[in-house]
Amino acid sequence: xxxxxxxxxxxxxxxxxxxxxxxxxxxxxxxxxxxxxxxxxxxxxxxxxxxxxxxxxxxxxxxxxxxxxxxxxxxxxxxxxxxxxxxxxxxxxxxxxxxxxxxxxxxxxxxxxxxxxxxxxxxxxxxxxxxxxxxxxxxxxxxxxxxxxxxxxxxxxxxxxxxxxxxxxxxxxxxxxxxxxxxxxxxxxxxxxxxxxxxxxxxxxxxxxxxxxxxxxxxxxxxxxxxxxxxxxxxxxxxxxxxxxxxxxxxxxxxxxxxxxxxxxxxxxxxxxxxxxxxxxxxxxxxxxxxxxxxxxxxxxxxxxxxxxxxxxxxxxxxxxxxxxxxxxxxxxxxxxxxxxxxxxxxxxxxxxxxxxxxxxxxxxxxxxxxxxxxxxxxxxxxxxxxxxxxxxxxxxxxxxxxxxxxxxxxxxxxxxxxxxxxxxxxxxxxxxxxxxxxxxxxxxxxxxxxxxxxxxxxxxxxxxxxxxxxxxxxxxxxxxxxxxxxxxxxxxxxxxxxxxxxxxxxxxxxxxxxxxxxxxxxxxxxxxxxxxxxxxxxxxxxxxxxxxxxxxxxxxxxxxxxxxxxxxxxxxxxxxxxxxxxxxxxxxxxxxxxxxxxxxxxxxxxxxxxxxxxxxxxxxxxxxxxxxxxxxxxxxxxxxxxxxxxxxxxxxxxxxxxxxxxxxxxxxxxxxxxxxxxxxxxxxxxxxxxxxxxxxxxxxxxxxxxxxxxxxxxxxxxxxxxxxxxxxxxxxxxxxxxxxxxxxxxxxxxxxxxxxxxxxxxxxxxxxxxxxxxxxxxxxxxxxxxxxxxxxxxxxxxxxxxxxxxxxxxxxxxxxxxxxxxxxxxxxxxxxxxxxxxxxxxxxxxxxxxxxxxxxxxxxxxxxxxxxxxxxxxxxxxxxxxxxxxxxxxxxxxxxxxxxxxxxx
Numbered sequence: 001x002x003x004x005x006x007x008x009x010x011x012x013x014x015x016x017x018x019x020x021x022x023x024x025x026x027x028x029x030x031x032x033x034x035x036x037x038x039x040x041x042x043x044x045x046x047x048x049x050x051x052x053x054x055x056x057x058x059x060x061x062x063x064x065x066x067x068x069x070x071x072x073x074x075x076x077x078x079x080x081x082x083x084x085x086x087x088x089x090x091x092x093x094x095x096x097x098x099x100x101x102x103x104x105x106x107x108x109x110x111x112x113x114x115x116x117x118x119x120x121x122x123x124x125x126x127x128x129x130x131x132x133x134x135x136x137x138x139x140x141x142x143x144x145x146x147x148x149x150x151x152x153x154x155x156x157x158x159x160x161x162x163x164x165x166x167x168x169x170x171x172x173x174x175x176x177x178x179x180x181x182x183x184x185x186x187x188x189x190x191x192x193x194x195x196x197x198x199x200x201x202x203x204x205x206x207x208x209x210x211x212x213x214x215x216x217x218x219x220x221x222x223x224x225x226x227x228x229x230x231x232x233x234x235x236x237x238x239x240x241x242x243x244x245x246x247x248x249x250x251x252x253x254x255x256x257x258x259x260x261x262x263x264x265x266x267x268x269x270x271x272x273x274x275x276x277x278x279x280x281x282x283x284x285x286x287x288x289x290x291x292x293x294x295x296x297x298x299x300x301x302x303x304x305x306x307x308x309x310x311x312x313x314x315x316x317x318x319x320x321x322x323x324x325x326x327x328x329x330x331x332x333x334x335x336x337x338x339x340x341x342x343x344x345x346x347x348x349x350x351x352x353x354x355x356x357x358x359x360x361x362x363x364x365x366x367x368x369x370x371x372x373x374x375x376x377x378x379x380x381x382x383x384x385x386x387x388x389x390x391x392x393x394x395x396x397x398x399x400x401x402x403x404x405x406x407x408x409x410x411x412x413x414x415x416x417x418x419x420x421x422x423x424x425x426x427x428x429x430x431x432x433x434x435x436x437x438x439x440x441x442x443x444x445x446x447x448x449x450x451x452x453x454x455x456x457x458x459x460x461x462x463x464x465x466x467x468x469x470x471x472x473x474x475x476x477x478x479x480x481x482x483x484x485x486x487x488x489x490x491x492x493x494x495x496x497x498x499x500x501x502x503x504x505x506x507x508x509x510x511x512x513x514x515x516x517x518x519x520x521x522x523x524x525x526x527x528x529x530x531x532x533x534x535x536x537x538x539x540x541x542x543x544x545x546x547x548x549x550x551x552x553x554x555x556x557x558x559x560x561x562x563x564x565x566x567x568x569x570x571x572x573x574x575x576x577x578x579x580x581x582x583x584x585x586x587x588x589x590x591x592x593x594x595x596x597x598x599x600x601x602x603x604x605x606x607x608x609x610x611x612x613x614x615x616x617x618x619x620x621x622x623x624x625x626x627x628x629x630x631x632x633x634x635x636x637x638x639x640x641x642x643x644x645x646x647x648x649x650x651x652x653x654x655x656x657x658x659x660x661x662x663x664x665x666x667x668x669x670x671x672x673x674x675x676x677x678x679x680x681x682x683x684x685x686x687x688x689x690x691x692x693x694x695x696x697x698x699x700x701x702x703x704x705x706x707x708x709x710x711x712x713x714x715x716x717x718x719x720x721x722x723x724x725x726x727x728x729x730x731x732x733x734x735x736x737x738x739x740x741x742x743x744x745x746x747x748x749x750x751x752x753x754x755x756x757x758x759x760x761x762x763x764x765x766x767x768x769x770x771x772x773x774x775x776x777x778x779x780x781x782x783x784x785x786x787x788x789x790x791x792x793x794x795x796x797x798x799x800x801x802x803x804x805x806x807x808x809x810x811x812x813x814x815x816x817x818x819x820x821x822x823x824x825x826x827x828x829x830x831x832x833x834x835x836x837x838x839x840x841x842x843x844x845x846x847x848x849x850x851x852x853x854x855x856x857x858x859x860x861x862x863x864x865x866x867x868x869x870x871x872x873x874x875x876x877x878x879x880x881x882x883x884x885x886x887x888x889x890x891x892x893x894x895x896x897x898x899x900x901x902x903x904x905x906x
């Protein structure tokens with residue numbers, strides 16, 4: 001395959017005796033590098049190379065201006081903005097920076113297309129006037145200021161342009177406009193220079209003016225790169241611009257439109273691959289490369305339409321890749337070092353009296369923080385343990401060791417000024433540089449971040465606009481977005497990895513393009529402009545249709561000379577990605593060339609359905625010893641019901657003692673609320689033990705509810721805030737539960753019922769004789785309340801959740817050990833058995849008071865002979881004997897060495 005640049009050099013050598021007389025102008029510096037490499041490869045003897053420059057450098061030379069960087073432009077434009085008298089109410093720099101980039105982008109476009117700014121801005125102002133036209137009402141002050149701004153744009157533009165030109169600077173559009181104005185002077189100063197424009201496509205008006213002016217001189221020429229297949233197809237947008245130049249340019253009235261190739265219809269292998277995820281695309285790329293020889297890899301380029309996939313791609317490269325050249329560079333914002341300082345600035349810019357624990361933990365869990373702060377994990381554990389949701393630097397330092405305190409102060413001491421913020425960040429970087437575990441890439445990233453902070457510091461000293469830390473944070477984010485870490489490698493050998501724009505003018509025999517999705521390639525509609533669509537049409541400014549045509553040209557150029565083409569797209573609809581393949585693929589499929597061989601692949605993970613196997617754990621000697629320990633200390637009713645629900649849960653929690661992850665309880669959990677209500681009721685009813693309840697006594701108790709609930713919240717919700725939000729609602733619910741319960745008991749007394757409190761929250765246990773175990777077994781637990789209701793003994797368990805009568809009623813005793821649905825019945829029977837062991841009774845009732853079903857009152861355990869039978873709620877010795885039988889059977893099963901713990905399907 002002969003590339004376009006090789007063809008161009010061959011043409012130039014045949015036409016010119018000495019290439020050193022030429023100035024070659026290309027779309028990018030990278031293309032110039034490839035031309036130099038081709039010259040070197042073909043050279044037999046030493047010779048002087050032509051001057052090779054990018055179009056942007058050439059324009060700067062004509063205009064004799066330097067293109068200013070975006071950050072400096074932002075500050076200089078704000079300086080100009082402040083001088084405009086017609087804009088009476090000036091916005092702060094922080095507010096201005098939010099919309100200025102869009103306006104400056106419009107200025108750039110206006111200049112590149114050489115619009116007469118006065119009528120243009122007047123037209124734009126008139127549009128805004130019409131949009132805010134009132135028939136009756138007077139314009140408000142806000143509307144007047146708004147319209148005044150639009151009417152001041154021409155003055156703003158002129159002021160900014162004058163300020164930049166005075167310093168021999170300009171944004172890109174302004175430099176292009178100045179170059180178009182000065183091109184005649186340039187030609188007069190160097191009439192004999194020979195210029196060759198190579199590989200251009202979409203030229204703005206300024207570029208067209210300059211190129212056409214140069215083409216008037218026979219010394220100069222332009223070499224296009226277009227295939228006849230696209231140029232002759234008037235419906236295909238790949239040649240939209242070139243067809244217009246051929247038709248409209250004066251040069252082509254007298255000269256032929258040369259350099260039209262005929263390579264697209266030559267034989268090609270085009271493989272279209274659909275993948276379910278981006279990672280699947282990259283894995284497939286890795287598979288292709290792994291099966292490629294070194295000779296093939298030297299002629300292969302991977303083009304990433306979605307440049308964020310660069311890092312994952314690098315991790316997917318196979319071991320046989322010896323040489324790789326990455327043109328794109330890694331965006332600094334994707335490095336951990338840059339992200340750490342972005343997080344730090346965001347936390348500090350909130351300017352709150354206390355730090356939110358999630359912000360602190362998010363920062364401490366960052367990979368760089370774990371190296372900087374040895375005590376980071378200790379602090380996180382302490383925050384979870386103490387249930388701390390908000391804290392300050394003093395509390396943080398208490399949780400850290402001495403080696404971590406210096407860096408913690410730098411990170412979390414409140415920054416009072418921007419200078420202090422920048423100084424703290426620079427000091428953190430200086431400390432990080434000396435850490436041995438920091439990788440070479442992270443060291444380079446830290447150096448770039450350090451440079452950015454020095455730049456911000458210089459801007460801070462020069463301009464007085466960085467008023468708040470939020471502005472510094474915004475500026476930092478903008479700078480890391482535009483900064484890249486460049487890889488070093490052989491630019492002309494081995495595998496090439498690049499973005500779409502980097503591929504301009506370059507040709508490769510084997511092309512792999514990823515993310516060929518609609519919305520990615522082409523990028524789709526974007527409207528980051530204050531200029532309306534109809535105004536752009538009126539003044540022939542580029543719209544999204546022209547931008548799509550540019551991407552179409554880049555895509556078709558990539559595959560124009562290639563022989564083996566792989567196009568991958570993501571079928572997954574996720575976020576902004578619709579999972580739709582690009583129209584470029586559809587165009588290839590609907591108008592195929594005879595020489596093209598199409599193949600299709602679908603990347604789908606192989607799904608193997610394995611039969612579900614329930615976990616089984618045999619009882620080892622160590623497990624049996626642990627069960628013996630549990631039995632001696634006492635099984636609890638809840639542990640037994642957890643075994644009934646799923647033996648694996650019992651094994652994990654009780655035998656292995658695996659606890660839930662200890663995290664900050666930001667919102668009061670259900671079990672915490674239950675504990676709060678239980679403890680509050682115990683303390684509130686304590687004065688009534690061995691006494692009859694009275695209406696007056698309960699009314700007095702109601703007055704103590706809030707104080708008692710506050711006390712219990714402080715005890716159980718350690719360090720948590722319940723003064724606002726969801727926790728305040730839960731706090732009020734807890735108070736209401738208790739108030740409702742006391743009101744319920746007052747109503748019972750009013751109706752003539754008699755209630756005497758016997759005991760509250762008493763720990764009880766019972767010894768059990770389990771056959772064949774050979775060691776004592778206990779059942780233990782805490783009974784919430786025992787009372788006498790009209791002389792009838794009641795054993796009560798409080799539940800903050802909802803419980804109905806069906807939950808504590810059984811028809812078959814065997815069901816207690818078979819189904820978790822009977823867990824509530826199991827628990828109250830266990831409490832009744834333990835109480836009977838302490839104080840024998842002839843009959844009693846045992847049941848639940850549900851605070852979510854308080855209208856049902858006391859819900860007693862009951863048995864019935866059939867589903868329609870009458871419920872018997874009395875607990876006699878016969879009932880307890882039957883329960884004890886089931887209880888012993890269950891414990892015998894748990895402790896039986898022959899019966900493993902087998903998982904249940906839930």
